[in-house]
Amino acid sequence: MDGTLFQTDKILELSLNDAFDHLRSLGKWDADTPIDQYRDIMGVPLPQVWETLMPSHSYEEREITNDYFLERLVENIRNGEGDLYPNVEEVFDYLKEKDFSIYIASNGLKEYLKAIVDYYGLDHWVTETFSIQQIDTLDKADLVGTIIDKHDIKKGAVVGDRLSDIKAAKVNGLVAVGCNFDFARENELSQADIVIDDLIELKKYY
Template sequence: MKQDKPLQPDAAIFDMDGTLFETDTLLIPVHERVFRTLREEGLYSEETPSVDILLGCLGMLLEDIWRQVMPSSTEEARKRADELLLQYELEGLAAGEGSLYPHVEQTLRVLKARGVKLFIASNGLEHYVKGIAEHRGIASLFDGIYSAGEYGTRSKVDLVARLLEDHGLQSSHVWMVGDRSSDVEAGKRNGLVSIGCAYARYGEGSELCDADRLIHDFRQLVDER
């Protein structure tokens, strides 16, 4: 893993959950509501799975997440869980629940002022990803917000490739910033500088071992902390 600070890029692509957004500040109360409703509707009869399982799956596609969280459930239950999760997340965001990580907005504004084009690439649902950006007041900072839910991509690699092509970006001058192995892979396979966010990783500690650089504070993207 390289630790030298990369030169300022022409563009930076950010994951959302675990990178910009402190997901557990929203997901913990939402998780309990989802399973309470599933039981009320007769679609799930087991105890509520640990929210840590769900948090550990962040970065995956939703259909893969539910196979991990509720492996013995029916397809009907998983589809309903999709609907409830989005509904309760958007309600929570509108009510002021959920926080960005410290210094995210300020750092994004510094990068924007320096002429860096900013993007989001997330494996989440379109309305969830855009809802976070809008409700937390950062949507206007981005030149594009891409999600697997909107573009129907099967991997973060494909989603980032689509973003790069759409905006005519030269890969060697772009950062991919994220907290999961899928973000590192998306950066590497698209020829980007891969920056791993080690401040609040929801996955395994080894996931970022192939990143070009690690940061432990979001401000490290603009200074030498």
């Protein structure tokens, strides 16, 4: 979802600032919002995000901040502050016409993913959306494996922008399509089978 279908960048800084403004108002943060640090780790599960951004804070304080951040993300989505990447709907139409099934596998939380799916009507194309919350290991490869088992998938691809997506494809014997979008890293994309600069390029591979 993030950095592949949804332009998280458009609500990321806004929501992260909201969360750290809240911490500052409580006297629990006295520095700038660590937006660049978050960009570097974009794509990891949220518990790891807060461990990285708030290493000196307690587990409880991280949980409270995570909840507040999620509230702000969902509210900003519902207010239309975000956007899909170009050509998402055209590519989804094309894939459905070709009888491909589409699944979303994300490190995002259920409520956050539901807000995006509902706001943009993605259920029109997407068979099912899976959150990392649904598995104990918090490993994207295991999440993709769950989708494969549930829907009896024999052949397919994982399309994503980060190493966790590429590894999820490789571990499960699928094609790894790397998206050279906002949060992508060249050293990670080099491990993909295919690299695209725009989702519209998927049409020539399917």
